[in-house]
Amino acid sequence: MNRPLDEMAAGLDLGLNWHNRFAALGDAFSTRLQPTPLPSPHWVGTSPAVADLLGLDRQWLASPAALDAFTGNLAIAGTQPLASVYSGHQFGHWAGQLGDGRAILLGEVDTASGPQEVQLKGAGLTPYSRMGDGRAVLRSSIREFLCSEAMHALGIPTSRALCVTGSPGPVRREEIETAAVVTRVAPSFIRFGHFEHFSHHGLHDELRVLADFVIVRYYPACRDATGNPYAALLEAVSARTAEMVAQWQAVGFCHGVMNTDNMSILGLTIDYGPFQFLDAFNPGHICNHSDTGGRYAYNRQPNIAYWNLFALGQALLPLMDDQQQALDALEPYKALMPAALQRRMNAKLGLAQVQAGDAELTESLMKLLAADAVDFTIFWRRLSRAVGGAIEPVRDLFLQREAFDAWALRWHERLHAQPGFDADATQAQMLRTNPHVVLRNHLGEVAIQRARQGDFSEVARLQNALEHPFEEVAGQDDLAAFPPEWARQIEISCSS
Structure with a gap:
C-alpha cells in the first residue's frame, strides 16, 4: 500500500507523537502495507512498564481498542506501517534477500528515554515473507514476550515487548497451532x-x-x-x-x-x-x-x-x-x-577489581561446573550467600568436592584480600548480580501449555517474577528450583 510520506494514516488516535523516519528513507528500504487482521483476538499478556515507556495509559492498554490496534485489526493514526528489506548470512551461508517477513513497523514514538520504534510481529504476509505465512504462533510469541522483559530486568540490552495478543486463527508449523502478535519496541530494528x-x-x-x-x-x-x-x-x-x-x-x-x-x-x-x-x-x-x-x-x-x-x-x-x-x-x-x-564474572564472584590471576580463577571454576554439570543459575545464587562462610549448600552441588574445596579456598583468599572487604556488602552486591529466577525452558513451557487452554495466569505470574529476577518472593520458590527431569526433553527450533 503506497502512500505519500506526509500522509497520516487514518485510524485510532493513541495520543502519541509518531514519526516515520525510517519510512522517509525511501522505497528502496521498505514496502508500505497494512497489517492483516486476525479473527477474534484476545489478550495473552501486557507489560505496564513498556506502556509507561511509550506514554500509554496502563488502563487503556487493557481496552478492546488497544486489543484491536496491537493485533493489527485497527489502523493507528499517525503511523505509516511498513516492512523493511534486508539480506544476511544464515548459519554461515549467504541467504540472499530476506526482510521483515512477518513483522510490520508502525513507526517511531517520542519518549522520555528517546525515540522508540513500535513493531507488530506476526502481523501477516509482506513482500519479504518468501515461503512463510507472515504469522507468529502463540508459543513463540509468549517466549519472546517473557524473555524480552526478563532480559531488560537483568540489565541486558534488548528489544522490549509491550503486549501479546492471541487469536484462534490457525497457523501451520509442525502441526496446526494458533496465531499471536507480539508488539515489540526498540530504538531501532536495523540489523547487520x-x-x-x-x-x-x-x-x-x-x-x-x-x-x-x-x-x-x-x-x-x-x-x-x-x-x-x-x-x-x-x-x-x-x-x-x-x-x-x-x-x-x-x-x-x-x-x-x-x-x-x-x-x-x-x-x-x-x-x-x-x-x-x-x-x-x-x-x-x-x-x-x-x-x-x-x-x-x-x-x-x-x-x-x-x-x-x-x-x-x-x-x-x-x-x-x-x-x-x-x-x-x-x-x-x-x-x-x-x-x-571478565568484569562480569568478577562481579558474579564478588570481586570489585580485575587483577592478575582472576581469569584463571574463573576458568578453573567453569571447568568444575562443566565437569559436574552443575546448575548454572543455582550455583551462582548459592555462591552469593557463601561469602560469609556458608559454603556447604554450594559444595553439595559438586561431585568432585575436593576439587571444589580447593577452588573455594582460593576464592575466599581472593575475596578477603580486597581492601576494605565487607562480607555483608559483598553478599548484597552478589545477590544483585546473580539472579534468583531466569526464564528456564520448562517454566516457559508450563506457561505455554496453560495458555493453550485459555489460562494466561501462569504467563502473568512468570512475567511478574522475571521483572524482579534478583528478588526472592514468597510463593515463587518453584520458579527458582532445579528443572524437572522432563525439561531435558524440550526441543526448541527455528520454528519456535
Missing part, C-alpha cells in the same frame, strides 16, 4: 543484514544513506571521529556487541540463531526464537534443535559475534578507503569482549 543487502547488490548510494542515517541518529560521535566515519561506526557497533555478548555469557544465555539478519546495529538482543538459559552448565550446549552443526553453541557465541561483525565490515567496505580500515575497526573486539566478560 540491512547493510549487507545494499552492499551485496551494489547499491552503494543507498548503503551510504543507511549508514549516515544510523550515524546521525544513534552514533553521532562517529561523524567527528578521526579518519573514516564508517570505520568509526563499525568500531562502535563492535564495542556494543562485545558488551552485549559478554552479558549473555555471564548469565548463561544462549541466543540460538545468531544469523547476521538477527544482529542489531545497536547491540541489542533481538529476535527471540530458540533461545535458552542454561540449566546444567555445558559450555558446548546447543539450544536450537535446528542447529545440527552446533554453530551457535553457548561457547561459540563470542566468536560468532565477531564473524558477524566481520560480515558487517565487508558490507561497509564500499564506504571505506581500504580493507585495512575495516580490519582495524574490528580489532578492538578481540580484547573488549574478554575484558567485558
Whole structure:
C-alpha cells in the first residue's frame, strides 16, 4: 500500500507523537502495507512498564481498542506501517534477500528515554515473507514476550515487548497451532543484514544513506571521529556487541540463531526464537534443535559475534578507503569482549577489581561446573550467600568436592584480600548480580501449555517474577528450583 510520506494514516488516535523516519528513507528500504487482521483476538499478556515507556495509559492498554490496534485489526493514526528489506548470512551461508517477513513497523514514538520504534510481529504476509505465512504462533510469541522483559530486568540490552495478543486463527508449523502478535519496541530494528543487502547488490548510494542515517541518529560521535566515519561506526557497533555478548555469557544465555539478519546495529538482543538459559552448565550446549552443526553453541557465541561483525565490515567496505580500515575497526573486539566478560564474572564472584590471576580463577571454576554439570543459575545464587562462610549448600552441588574445596579456598583468599572487604556488602552486591529466577525452558513451557487452554495466569505470574529476577518472593520458590527431569526433553527450533 503506497502512500505519500506526509500522509497520516487514518485510524485510532493513541495520543502519541509518531514519526516515520525510517519510512522517509525511501522505497528502496521498505514496502508500505497494512497489517492483516486476525479473527477474534484476545489478550495473552501486557507489560505496564513498556506502556509507561511509550506514554500509554496502563488502563487503556487493557481496552478492546488497544486489543484491536496491537493485533493489527485497527489502523493507528499517525503511523505509516511498513516492512523493511534486508539480506544476511544464515548459519554461515549467504541467504540472499530476506526482510521483515512477518513483522510490520508502525513507526517511531517520542519518549522520555528517546525515540522508540513500535513493531507488530506476526502481523501477516509482506513482500519479504518468501515461503512463510507472515504469522507468529502463540508459543513463540509468549517466549519472546517473557524473555524480552526478563532480559531488560537483568540489565541486558534488548528489544522490549509491550503486549501479546492471541487469536484462534490457525497457523501451520509442525502441526496446526494458533496465531499471536507480539508488539515489540526498540530504538531501532536495523540489523547487520540491512547493510549487507545494499552492499551485496551494489547499491552503494543507498548503503551510504543507511549508514549516515544510523550515524546521525544513534552514533553521532562517529561523524567527528578521526579518519573514516564508517570505520568509526563499525568500531562502535563492535564495542556494543562485545558488551552485549559478554552479558549473555555471564548469565548463561544462549541466543540460538545468531544469523547476521538477527544482529542489531545497536547491540541489542533481538529476535527471540530458540533461545535458552542454561540449566546444567555445558559450555558446548546447543539450544536450537535446528542447529545440527552446533554453530551457535553457548561457547561459540563470542566468536560468532565477531564473524558477524566481520560480515558487517565487508558490507561497509564500499564506504571505506581500504580493507585495512575495516580490519582495524574490528580489532578492538578481540580484547573488549574478554575484558567485558571478565568484569562480569568478577562481579558474579564478588570481586570489585580485575587483577592478575582472576581469569584463571574463573576458568578453573567453569571447568568444575562443566565437569559436574552443575546448575548454572543455582550455583551462582548459592555462591552469593557463601561469602560469609556458608559454603556447604554450594559444595553439595559438586561431585568432585575436593576439587571444589580447593577452588573455594582460593576464592575466599581472593575475596578477603580486597581492601576494605565487607562480607555483608559483598553478599548484597552478589545477590544483585546473580539472579534468583531466569526464564528456564520448562517454566516457559508450563506457561505455554496453560495458555493453550485459555489460562494466561501462569504467563502473568512468570512475567511478574522475571521483572524482579534478583528478588526472592514468597510463593515463587518453584520458579527458582532445579528443572524437572522432563525439561531435558524440550526441543526448541527455528520454528519456535
